[in-house]
Amino acid sequence: MIAQNFEYVVPSSLGEAVNLLEKHTEHAKILAGGHSLIPMMKLRLATPEFLIDISRVPGLSYxxxxxxxxxxxxxxxxxxxxxxxxxxxxxxxxxxxxxxxxxxxxxxxxxxxxxxxxxxxxxxxxxxxxxxxxxxxxxxxxxxxxxxxxxxxxxxxxxxxxxxxxxxxxxxxVKSGKTGSAYLKMAQKASGFAICGAAALIELDGSGALSNVAIGITGVANHAFRAAKTEAELKGKKPSADVLKKACEHASDGVVALDDIHASADYRLDLARVFARRGLEAAIGR
Incomplete structure (x- = not known):
């Protein structure tokens, strides 16, 4: 499918882009790399009348x-x-x-x-x-x-x-001290998007206990979320295999999961528990 007609503008500064967006707010979209927006435009899931291309604005890549x-x-x-x-x-x-x-x-x-x-x-x-x-x-x-x-x-x-x-x-x-982080995912084969992805960031104190734990989960619900209950259960504990497994059983507690052709809601909730643990293991290993 071909995108509907639109006006294409290339601002020279981010301030100019903001002004254009303010002027055409309800009918404009920002274009950067284009790998999210352009496919949606071709499918007419997005139909902007004004396309504001900021890819040539200097000073935004660093x-x-x-x-x-x-x-x-x-x-x-x-x-x-x-x-x-x-x-x-x-x-x-x-x-x-x-x-x-x-x-x-x-x-x-x-x-x-x-x-x-x-x-x-x-x-x-x-x-x-x-x-x-x-x-x-x-x-x-x-x-x-x-x-x-x-x-x-x-x-x-x-x-x-x-x-x-x-x-x-x-x-x-930037975290100080003994830290580690990792991101792992199960990808949908055709698109590469995450059916479930988990990022874990940990800090260890002098005794080897977890002084800080943060786990982000994507692909499971309508938007990414933190596995707050698992984080709270792990803080202050030494990360043995049994401790990690038990805590990660709560990684998807209270989450309303997506249910589609790629994976059922129950499967996604289970993946969140598995990948939270794997992410933590990888982060600790670093």
């Missing part, structure tokens, strides 16, 4: 560490994140996630800002973004706004962004 925070520009590609030495050292779960997105062509063009703004319930980044307690920096007509990852993913294809806001940066606090 990865840097500043005062204990990793900052990633919205136009940074999946491949750049996958291969970043800084990300691999500081937050390997995010590198894992980037490396499991689509194929090489998608990873070379798709962007982290576009992916999280699209908020596909089976996307890879949200689990790691949640586990890392990230902050999403958005720019709108009233200036910048910081949105905690815990409040960013609202529903299927829905975020806390206002209609006239654009993701500018993702901020991830």
């Amino acid at each position: 990865i840097k560490e500043d005062s204990g925070t990793i900052r990633i520009g919205a136009l940074t590609t999946h491949y750049t994140i996958e291969t970043s030495d800084l990300i691999r050292r500081r937050l390997p779960a995010l590198s894992d996630a980037a490396g499991l997105i689509g194929d090489v062509q998608v990873r070379n063009k798709g962007t982290i800002g576009g992916s999280i703004a699209h908020a596909d319930p089976a996307a890879d980044y949200p689990a790691s973004i949640l586990a890392a307690d990230a902050t999403i920096v958005a720019l709108g007509p009233k200036g910048e706004r910081q949105i905690p990852a815990s409040k960013f993913f609202v529903d299927m294809l829905t975020t806390a962004l206002d209609r006239n806001e654009i993701v500018r940066e993702i901020q991830l606090p």
